[in-house]
Amino acid sequence: MAGLFYMVRLFIYHTEAKHRSAGEYAILHKQFMEMERKLWWVITTPSMYLTVLAAAVMMHLNPAWWAQPWLHVKLVFVLGLIVYHFICQRIMYRLAAEKSSWTSIKLRLWNELATVLLFAIVFTVVLKSAINWIYAVLGLLLFAIMLMIAVKVYKKFREKS
Template identity: 40%
Template sequence: MYLWVKAIHLMAVVTWFAALFYLPRLYVYHAIARDKGENASMNTFKTMERKLYRGIMTPSMIAVIVLGIALLALQPHWLSQGWMHAKLFFVVLLIAYHHVCLIYLKQFAEDRCSRSQVFFRWFNELPVLALVAIMIFAVVKPF
């Protein structure tokens, strides 16, 4: 049972990260289109962003959390280990990042996002840092 839950958990993690990497990239292109006054492109981006967030990103995040809890229920001793505390800290940061993405999604949908494409290029890099940390904690278990 454990290996099945772990396999599905990892599939959900990959899907969630794909969306976490792609949505802010859409924001970059949306900001560029906004700055050029390309209304047709902006409407396309609004649709893409909404569908990605609601149809892929959020269900993936929920699956990651539910399956992660299931893994912890199957291996409760992990909760006493420092590497798991560190990993969960970065997961919480990712959940917060996920919700910040929703704030920007709503701002773009209402045509009131004023952040630049440069901001979103940097914003897009934050999940990479979390991914590196989470993978090191989960695989190497340094403490």
Template identity: 50%
Template sequence: MDFLYVKALHIIFVVTWFAGLFYIVRLFIYQTEAEDKLEPAKSILQTQYKLMSKRLWYIITWPSAILASIFAFWMLYESPYYLSEPWMHIKLSFVLALYFYHGFCQRIYTKLQKDIISYSAFKLRMINEISTILLFAIVFLVTVKSAISWVWGVVGIVLFGVLLMLSIKLYKKIREKNSWDKTEKEVLENNDKN
């Protein structure tokens, strides 16, 4: 098979792998938030989220991770000179971190399938941003290769991560305020009726 076809397939499966990683943690968040619902909504939602998670994880995310890796090894076999490039070593370090993240998500998935909730929805939102940071790091390294300074790249990724975390905290505050406003409004409306 032509090298460019292998590269295209690698990119496609990297995209679907990341899509699965982004969405699986969202499902974890929804399943965790469903814990606060009243029955029967709680059971219905958690059952549905478990089913959605199982299908996403084993039909899209895991196969994409495996196929992205197969095509990556194939490219390295066809063009071993990539392994002599310094940017590739850094990229492979981020890919290794991505595999650890994938394994961490597997642990969360397994626990949630057994109704064991280990993380709050807020912590899961923070965890969800790890894949975003890894995506930015990997794409920038592959795109600009040696043109990027290692130090500036790391500083950029750290700053990006800090901005993401601050955005999540701001989002949480806005959500809590809107939730409080809604609750206060409902109380006032109920008082007016009485």
């Protein structure tokens, strides 16, 4: 998770570097490509594969968990996180090729999606009963709305500065 969070922050800085002079951008672009490549291939992607492998072993050792409805919901969120991972990889490649159409504000919102998925995964495990699900879904929606508002407020603050 830390790799995904930091990776999208690098994407934001990489995208914002386009507003610098051509000489500065050339230097920053090269540096961001190197940082993103190392973070992605040395930390983030191996960690994802190790996590999926550990989860598969754990599920094999505890097959009774497959009967738990909360686990199915959690696995949907985890699948969403894996899709998020590979979309980030595509963004990295497009930034390296200087073909990315993502703005820094879109990337900031994209970064918050990982936070929402993380909270959803954790709350799914912690709140397993049906009554708690109602509060969890409402809380998650409220949390997502608050994050979006915070990103918009930050954008306005940056535009004033």
